[in-house]
Amino acid sequence: MIKTHSLGFPRIGENRELKKILEAFWSAKITETMLLESANKLRVDHWQAQADSGLDLITVGDFSLYDQVLDTSAMLGCIPERFEHHEKNVSLETYFRMARGCSATGEDVSACEMTKWFDTNYHYIVPEFIEHQTFKLSSDKLFDEVEEALLKGYCVKPVILGPLTYLWLGQVKGGFFNKLNLLDNLLKTYEDILNRLSDLGLEWVQIDEPILVLDLPAEWKAAFERAYNKIQRGDLKLLLTTYFGDLSDNLRLACDLPVSGLHIDLIRGPNQLEKVLDWLPQYKVLSLGIIDGRNIWKSDLDKLLSLVKSVSDRTSSTVWLAPSCSLLHVPFSLKREQKLSKNIQQWLAFSLEKLAEINLLKTALQDERITEQEPFRLNRLATKTREESMLIHNEQVQKRLIDEADLNLQRPLDFAARRPLQQKELDLPLLPTTTIGSFPQTVGIRHFRQRYKIGEISTETYTLGMQQAVASDVKKQEALGLDVLVHGEAERNDMVEYFGEQLDGVTFSQYGWVQSYGSRCVKPPIIYGDVSRSKPMTVGWAGYAQSLTEKPMKGMLTGPVTILNWSFVRDDQDRALTCRQIAFAIRDEVLDLEQAGIKIIQIDEAALREGLPLKKREWEKYLEWAIDAFRLVSSGVQDKTQIHTHMCYSNFNDIMQAIKNMDADVITIETARSDMKLLNAFEAFNYPNEIGPGVYDIHSPNVPSVEQMVQLIKLAAKHIPLENLWVNPDCGLKTRSWKEVELALANMVSAANELRLWASSGDSHVS
Ligand code: GLN
Ligand code: ZN
Numbered sequence: 143m144i145k146t147h148s149l150g151f152p153r154i155g156e157n158r159e160l161k162k163i164l165e166a167f168w169s170a171k172i173t174e175t176m177l178l179e180s181a182n183k184l185r186v187d188h189w190q191a192q193a194d195s196g197l198d199l200i201t202v203g204d205f206s207l208y209d210q211v212l213d214t215s216a217m218l219g220c221i222p223e224r225f226e227h228h229e230k231n232v233s234l235e236t237y238f239r240m241a242r243g244c245s246a247t248g249e250d251v252s253a254c255e256m257t258k259w260f261d262t263n264y265h266y267i268v269p270e271f272i273e274h275q276t277f278k279l280s281s282d283k284l285f286d287e288v289e290e291a292l293l294k295g296y297c298v299k300p301v302i303l304g305p306l307t308y309l310w311l312g313q314v315k316g317g318f319f320n321k322l323n324l325l326d327n328l329l330k331t332y333e334d335i336l337n338r339l340s341d342l343g344l345e346w347v348q349i350d351e352p353i354l355v356l357d358l359p360a361e362w363k364a365a366f367e368r369a370y371n372k373i374q375r376g377d378l379k380l381l382l383t384t385y386f387g388d389l390s391d392n393l394r395l396a397c398d399l400p401v402s403g404l405h406i407d408l409i410r411g412p413n414q415l416e417k418v419l420d421w422l423p424q425y426k427v428l429s430l431g432i433i434d435g436r437n438i439w440k441s442d443l444d445k446l447l448s449l450v451k452s453v454s455d456r457t458s459s460t461v462w463l464a465p466s467c468s469l470l471h472v473p474f475s476l477k478r479e480q481k482l483s484k485n486i487q488q489w490l491a492f493s494l495e496k497l498a499e500i501n502l503l504k505t506a507l508q509d510e511r512i513t514e515q516e517p518f519r520l521n522r523l524a525t526k527t528r529e530e531s532m533l534i535h536n537e538q539v540q541k542r543l544i545d546e547a548d549l550n551l552q553r554p555l556d557f558a559a560r561r562p563l564q565q566k567e568l569d570l571p572l573l574p575t576t577t578i579g580s581f582p583q584t585v586g587i588r589h590f591r592q593r594y595k596i597g598e599i600s601t602e603t604y605t606l607g608m609q610q611a612v613a614s615d616v617k618k619q620e621a622l623g624l625d626v627l628v629h630g631e632a633e634r635n636d637m638v639e640y641f642g643e644q645l646d647g648v649t650f651s652q653y654g655w656v657q658s659y660g661s662r663c664v665k666p667p668i669i670y671g672d673v674s675r676s677k678p679m680t681v682g683w684a685g686y687a688q689s690l691t692e693k694p695m696k697g698m699l700t701g702p703v704t705i706l707n708w709s710f711v712r713d714d715q716d717r718a719l720t721c722r723q724i725a726f727a728i729r730d731e732v733l734d735l736e737q738a739g740i741k742i743i744q745i746d747e748a749a750l751r752e753g754l755p756l757k758k759r760e761w762e763k764y765l766e767w768a769i770d771a772f773r774l775v776s777s778g779v780q781d782k783t784q785i786h787t788h789m790c791y792s793n794f795n796d797i798m799q800a801i802k803n804m805d806a807d808v809i810t811i812e813t814a815r816s817d818m819k820l821l822n823a824f825e826a827f828n829y830p831n832e833i834g835p836g837v838y839d840i841h842s843p844n845v846p847s848v849e850q851m852v853q854l855i856k857l858a859a860k861h862i863p864l865e866n867l868w869v870n871p872d873c874g875l876k877t878r879s880w881k882e883v884e885l886a887l888a889n890m891v892s893a894a895n896e897l898r899l900w901a902s903s904g905d906s907h908v909s
Pocket of ligand 1: 578579580631637698746748788789790873874875876
């Protein structure tokens with residue numbers, strides 16, 4: 143009997159309800175009780191929406207107030223000492239402090255690091271382990287939710303993050319040791335969790351082990367066997383889920399683990415099916431992840447139906463159907479969309495529509511005749527019109543790609559020779575100070591933009607208002623004494639959306655929000671066709687900003703790889719090709735900026751690293767086309783024009799050669815939370831170009847002191863020659879308040895000044 147389920151559901155809410163209540167709570171506008179009440183309601187509504195979609199099993203435990211990995215840390219009582227957690231259960235206050243670094247008692251305490259969840263744009267809170275880490279069941283959240291769902295009559299399948307993935311994702315603190323040493327201890331707490339779940343009378347537990355799609359060291363593979371032998375039990379069935387790729391070398395391991403079911407991702411790893419059918423013991427459930435949980439295109443139901451039928455014919459395993467991974471990574475529903483072109487909308491499926499697809503498949507398996515009815519017919523029509531649509535083909539774009547296939551991607555001079563030209567042009571002090579681009583987006587600015595969007599104010603009024611914002615940002619930066627200014631990005635809602643809206647071949651939903659971290663959401667562009675630029679996108683703002691100041695104004699662009707990685711990308715052609723189309727459009731923008739007198743152009747590639755394939759053997763190919771795309775964008779300028787790039791959350795160790803090949807004159811990176819550790823890679827590699835390691839953690843409301851920043855830069859100077867260093871925050875400042883930003887930047891400029899004195903006094907050479 144086929145069962146349907148999902149691995150997880152978006153939690154932010156159809157109207158971003160979770161975002162709104164979280165932010166209201168953080169700014170003390172609502173109480174904890176109010177927060178929890180609203181959040182619980184949202185969670186229950188989501189269960190019901192899934193039940194209404196016809197799912198047989200309702201997943202419980204995927205809902206979170208911030209992040210599921212942080213929830214796991216709370217459940218396991220893995221709370222870093224600095225948060226002074228001494229109670230039985232982890233309080234909400236401690237929970238949010240770990241995520242956000244807010245102080246409870248007025249004292250600053252740094253938040254836990256945050257990093258990307260596999261190759262998605264979702265960020266999780268990194269667990270921290272000390273050598274003698276203990277674990278202890280410290281949260282009832284999961285059990286309470288399960289009880290509640292059971293009471294409501296759902297057929298419940300709780301989800302937990304598996305012990306090995308949890309360990310893998312965590313970070314070792316205070317000296318080196320093997321994380322696997324903690325496994326036995328950790329498993330005891332997992333046993334406690336499973337005991338509690340079993341007491342609740344459940345049949346199935348979903349246990350996520352996405353690291354099974356990575357290249358795992360031998361000892362981790364062995365640890366899988368040990369761990370699952372230890373936690374297996376007769377009274378509770380474990381559904382081991384893998385996603386985001388092919389099991390490859392871990393396939394036999396995953397098939398053989400003592401669990402009752404295995405979920406595989408057939409979108410990212412379609413070829414593993416044959417082998418899984420060969421190796422999975424037939425008494426186990428096989429859950430087929432056949433609906434894309436990472437993208438928003440409708441499935442071809444006929445194709446899927448025959449796939450599932452052929453699987454059923456070949457195995458006596460019970461087959462389940464599900465999306466490939468949690469639906470956390472796609473928006474809620476298309477229901478409220480009004481503005482999408484009807485042509486395009488019919489090609490799409492968000493979470494609820496995906497669940498409907500699963501349900502259709504299930505019904506068709508029970509009764510074939512359904513495939514002759516309306517929903518199947520519409521699905522067939524959508525598949526066909528998309529293939530044949532004129533909307534997705536642009537001859538000019540295709541021709542340009544062919545005509546300019548051999549474009550030289552090399553700047554005329556190499557960095558060493560460009561550098562003096564740029565120095566002459568820009569005349570910057572030692573340790574130049576700058577920011578990453580955006581300034582706080584006040585309610586006023588957001589409203590103003592919104593009003594323009596819905597046609598409440600004219601283009602003229604809008605332009606004037608935005609110019610005022612730019613002027614005010616420029617003034618503030620001059621007053622602060624920053625060396626390289628930015629226009630502040632007030633006109634941009636989001637660094638990718640802004641460009642997506644102006645590029646042809648790209649469209650937007652109105653409500654297609656996806657959680658990025660905590661309460662932060664993004665609305666990824668939908669790249670449905672060939673991409674091109676019809677007119678300049680940023681030159682007006684940058685040019686205006688430059689006209690207000692003598693200081694150099696950085697032009698601010700989002701790079702092609704980031705646009706690609708943060709979009710829902712068409713799945714009917716190679717991603718590399720789509721990326722190259724975007725690159726040509728941005729290249730034209732770079733040249734227009736230069737033409738308009740902008741001497742520094744920053745091309746943000748915040749998402750370059752997260753686009754890395756999860757398997758190392760696929761890296762080279764990706765890096766080759768990704769770096770080529772960046773060079774295509776940046777290599778057309780004169781040597782005296784300074785190209786910056788910016789990256790966040792990046793761990794550079796293993797992609798240093800590629801970073802070097804980008805040949806940006808300056809790279810700014812995220813380092814403040816990790817104590818400049820990232821710089822080891824640059825040092826080891828003898829990175830020749832200039833670097834701005836972030837000295838101000840912009841993800842936390844803390845204002846760093848002059849002293850803290852001085853220390854960080856001194857730390858940086860241990861790795862990088864002083865004359866190659868820039869001083870800047872970790873990332874853009876749009877989510878912060880002006881109050882924090884002005885204090886922090888004033889401190890940052892003072893820190894740079896102090897260090898210049900220190901450098902000229904000669905002390906920098908002795909220490
Ligand atoms: N220029 C962008 C900003 O400052 C960069 C954001 C990012 O890297 N995520 O907002
Ligand atoms: Zn950034």
